[in-house]
Amino acid sequence: MTLMFFMIHLVPGDPARIMLGPRATPEMIADISMRMGLDQPLVIQLMKFLGNILKGDLGVDVLSSRPVTEIVFGQLPYTLWLIFSAIFGAMLIGIPLGCYSALHRNTFADRVTGVISVACITAPSFVVALYSLLIFAVTLKWFPAIGAGEKGDFFDQATHLVLPAFAIGISWVGYLSRLVRASMLEVLGENHIRTARAYGLTEFTIVYRYALKIAILPTVTVIGVGMGFLISAAVLTEVVFARPGLGKLIIESITTRNYPVVMGSVFISTGLFVISTTISDLVNASLDPRIRDNL
């Protein structure tokens, strides 16, 4: 955050002047400078800025004079819903797919799933978003194209969520299925699974009750660390579907050169990333007794 602060302030040119554009009068520049506190020495500005962050204050939107925290947190739920439904859907499809691949290793079906998984991983989310918009919203008209749906109307919101979540989630389906396949293969070779087999338990119980419990651990870490990619994908997807959220907010504030809002959104999304990494570590610890005992 301090880094960003310096980035904005050390670049040649007066931020207030850049913000107002070439036709600004000196009075307007002075006014904005004062409102942003730009007329004070840099060190004091930085101290004030960091102090305010600690107090939970991200500054004030220079255009509408609303607090940045209010604006960002107003948009955050949309992005969170999008990310969570995407990852939930991906887990619902990707994990069973990975188990299936692991159980039918080196068969034709496994190879096909493998290739499709790689194709899913590499497809950039905004390209998937554009195609799903083109096919399902514009041509077939199955789903609404833009927005997030009426407030309070759950069904309407859900239908608005389908395509964007699909666009973000599809690469995770591929990723998760490959990950689960690899760790499942490893787990299935271990002694306790052989013991379970010797007891005559059904294949279903062995795979889904015993093996999956261990095989799923890397997934948790990857999802936590992958939050950064999810946020990036959400930014692009929100723009494609004209959906309110952090991404759309940040793009709009960049075009209007609304620095405090840009910085606030970047700060919040970075915080989101850090928090999710921490949570995934904790979840991992609670799932894996080996790590739990080390904590």
Next chain:
Amino acid sequence: MKGVIKKISSDPLGLIGLCLVTLMVISALGAPIFAPYDPIQLNIMERLQGPSVNHLLGTDQLGRDLFSRVLFGGQVALKVAFLTIGLALIVGIVLGLIAGYGPAWLDNSIMLLFDTIRSVPTIMLALAAVTVVGPSITTVIFVVAVSSIPNYGRIVRTQTLTIKSKDFVKAEKLMGASLLRILSIHLLPNILGPLLILASMDIPTVIALEAGLSFLGMGVKPPTPSWGSILNDGFSLIRNTPWPIIAGSIPLVLATLGFTFLGESLRDLLDPKLRKLL
């Protein structure tokens, strides 16, 4: 080299990857020869056409030939990918070597720097940089390079730490070899292999990022053709014609697929142990 190509070709996915990548490199480098039209020449009379013999992929809203734009867009994608990864590799290697071989305080501060960079999502970093210095290819290259430095730096550091305590390095030290000699002749060659594989697998990510940023209007400036900006044109015309989206996405998807297949088969071939790491 010949052996590597032969082995990659024996793996069907590797062969597909190799073909796609070759196709992309040739078409991008040969764009001035292959392109039937000037990619930025306007021709309003022929705007928004579907594919035809004259315009293989149709035209956009300003009548520019999409096929030519796609070819020249490949140049942008390749340039960004190679410059970015080259820059990130060089800085990552230097910082990683320093962190792994230098004193503990230096190691800690470099790791702190890496963690700081890694905690910001790449697109957010890019958008923040664009807000400040304005959109351009240079900004994209710089930002993506900076955000990938930690990936390489960390691997270099770990490898350096492992190799540093090996006997052959200790012996070299006793014989009075200079620091530079140890680092460049003994450590670097042992680290380079996995690093290059990792780098080749990062190419598709960088290409997709450039396209994404250009799609948002935060990458290359118009009228320079880029796959992302073609997609952006297509996005604004989505209710009129699907062709710009199709034209912009096909090369993008093929290129990312090609580099991924190639990178994976390269990894399996050269260093199967990495399979778990990456």
